[in-house]
Amino acid sequence: MKDLDVRGQACPLPVVAVKKALDEGGPLRVLLDDGAPRENVRRFAENRGFSVAEAPCEGGYAFTITGSAAAPAPTAPAPSGRGTVMLIGTDRLGDGPEELGRLLMKNFIMTLVETSQLPDRMYFVNTGVLLTAEGSEVIEALTALGNRGVEVASCGICLDFFQKKDKLAAGIVTNMLTIAESLVTAGSVVRI
Template sequence: MSKLDVRGMACPLPVVQVKRALEAAQGEELHVLLDDGAPRENVKRFAQGRGYQVLEEKLEDGFAFTITGAGAATAPREAAPAAAAGPTVMLIGTDRMGDGAEELGRLLMKNFIITLLDLNDLPDRIFFVNSGVLLAAEGSEVIEALEELGNRGVEVLSCGICLDFYKKKEHLAAGGVTNMFTIAESMLKARSVVRL
């Protein structure tokens, strides 16, 4: 069994370190010590998303994961053309649309997100970064629309570091928390990336 301690590491290092350890372990069981909150959520989502089983144990100073299974991390890398068949990813980096008056920009962004509900083709994932995370936090006028998008299969994810910066992590009201590793990986594997 391999062991890894990622406690105290900032996002996205816990996920990156676990990814590397899983690749090196080549199917061997991996024992990981990690902090609660975003590191725990991100590592668990990462491992399970790649076909690994995650056994979780609460500790006094965080969590311990035992990650088992072959997963997909040891599978051969996909050829570049496969990315063309990948998901559609939307990256929203602000709480307003366009340049100019802030009030108008916020109204445009609100209308854009609500309008997505009337479209047949939805993105597979929406990532909120920088001030875009404010759209998924309590007090936002688009929470119901984001929840409905989630109910329709759109994965709604906000950057953990950004939520921390704006002191909104405890006030996230729609979707989940993610990290830069997942955002970068999703963008590179996407069929198309829509950036706002």
């Protein structure tokens, strides 16, 4: 069994290091911090068909990852080489006045629910994650998009930065490795 210590590393380094180690094969013991690294590494491994056993250890957690890679779980954002990915990096639309930009973003997302052509995945980064957290005026619309099959996911490190991870109200938490893989394999990318 290989040992890997990724404590103290910022997103996406723990997931990238675990991916490389798992690509080499064999069971893996990973030492990692609580919070986003713990959540992201677990989700990454389980979505690829590995079993994850966890135990607290000094300075964080120890994961024992076993099994072999399988097809991603149905709920995992799976790079498909087709489909549309929407990257939303702000809570407003356009470069004009802030109030107008927020109104435009709200109207854009609410209107998107009514369109016949939807993106396959919507990734929220930077201040875009504020749209997926409690208090956002578009939670109902994002939930409706999710119910229509759109993967709605927010960057975990961004949620942590704005202290909104425990206030996520629409979609799931994701990591930069998943976002990057999805962007480079998408049929088309729309950046908002």
